[in-house]
Amino acid sequence: MLPGPYLLFLGDTVEPGFAKTAFGLRDWAPDRCVGELTLPGAKVSTGLPELTLGEAYAQGARALLLGVASPGGLIPSHWRPTLIAALEAGLDIVAGLHAKLNADPELRTLAEAKGRRLVDVRTPPEGIPVATGQPRTGRRLLTVGTDCALGKKYTALAIARGLAARGLDATFRATGQTGIMIAGSGMPIDAVVADFVAGAAELLSPAADPAHIDVIEGQGSLFHPAYAAVSLGLLHGSQPDLFVVCHQPGRQAILGLPGFGIPTIEAVILQTEALGRLTNPAIRCAGISLNTAGMTAAEAAAEITAIAQQTGLPAADPMRGGAEFERLLDACAG
């Protein structure tokens, strides 16, 4: 379990796209966020109150969370005084950078001296077992995608929250760094050594009460030439009873790989069922989650209706909610 609540650190970021982690935390874990801290020159804000380290601690913060991407994933030297001051102010530090906090001798020595934790959320735990493939109790739902970065995390969060709002016993299970920060725990599945990916997914969603539902954040895509291995290991280890296909209408090619087209939703359903059956013969698609962020309300409604008719399955944009999303939740609950 990660330390918290968080003070969100935004550095001197001027580009909102670099602060997705901070925005995700504000949107999905407001109860874990006390405020934000920026450096001079910052042009991005989460809208949370700007606090000093001391103010944040006094208001209950127990960790400084690095909520922005840094150039090359390194720890910029002009962030360092703030990180040191945070440890001295009694805060732990939580980060998902490529460069590990724990690999930094200065920070590590100071943290040890002060009894503080440096948490690198992209570092998997030790001792992950090889998957057994054995069925376990409890129900599981996995979000899968026609590509990366189109809403698998937000869909899983919205479904878990929607099911919980109906009084069901549902838990969001995080597999990426922002999801782990939101949930306060999870498994950085794409940082796990390949032999143990399915085992890591088994560990993430353990045996549970038969009525319990784990809603598992998907990663990558079975049709992604670099990341399909991650997606398959996560599928096999999660043993989902249900999956929801996440899609962004209008996206033509795999992100960053123009030579690779986006698969059809139907192809993703067939492939996920065919491969998922290995560890859960009853796997089936609950519905479709559409990322219509770039559309007008009318365009989105038309697209949602069209996809529902085309697939014969519930379709919705969880961020827009409405009756369509309630129908998708019906299918996820059933």
Added chain:
Amino acid sequence: MLPGPYLLFLGDTVEPGFAKTAFGLRDWAPDRCVGELTLPGAKVSTGLPELTLGEAYAQGARALLLGVASPGGLIPSHWRPTLIAALEAGLDIVAGLHAKLNADPELRTLAEAKGRRLVDVRTPPEGIPVATGQPRTGRRLLTVGTDCALGKKYTALAIARGLAARGLDATFRATGQTGIMIAGSGMPIDAVVADFVAGAAELLSPAADPAHIDVIEGQGSLFHPAYAAVSLGLLHGSQPDLFVVCHQPGRQAILGLPGFGIPTIEAVILQTEALGRLTNPAIRCAGISLNTAGMTAAEAAAEITAIAQQTGLPAADPMRGGAEFERLLDACAG
């Protein structure tokens, strides 16, 4: 490139099954093996001459290779004097144990002082890139399996050797520890972090002359509930034009997982084609490699004929050779 030639270290092993690595080296890389070294009590031998460290060095050996499995994958304390003496005798050490030579302070300090290398073949190189999925020149063949541990390495070695014997420009590409020791280089694919598995496979079989054939050692199985992710990443990154399905007639269940049946050869062909098409639309099955080690010659011949008829593809046991294997090589060369 690994240091060599090798002196094969067998410890005090009494069980031939623990010495598979040493036997593989004797069988497939005799030109890299100067002799063997055993400890008192050993009941296993490769048949190579027993040499002292000094004799081995004088005969050209440049590395002591740990050719046996150890309990728990650790470095047994009674092996330690031999390892230290090897470094002092001018030999590097090559190992594929779970415990890393380089994590042993005593061995590391001595190796540094003596200018010797400690090579852990299960440690992937630094800086493996994310896969691009872009086509590259040269031809590639991948061995795939209906399960683990049934002949994918030996099949790839036999095909590479068979093609080379025909004058073709073929290279065996190793993906597991024994294969890497045999080839002298390679990529420990199952030890790579999941996000980079396909990228590691791209690195292993780089762009080459259009007539060149890389014969790539497969890992795991697309139908293995723990290791399918490794197999898929290797398939996508290898972009094979051809694949050979390896199968052991009579095996009923996935090794160590009695609840999981062995897929049919046809199912493996269809699944490999369906998934492999993502990065090589022209992928096709060249034939079937059967591990008939437990059969009489007559039983093996009948099984080979039956599988060839059943699939309509060349089938052979590369270890038995014969006209059937020549036909399989025809298909691999074509």
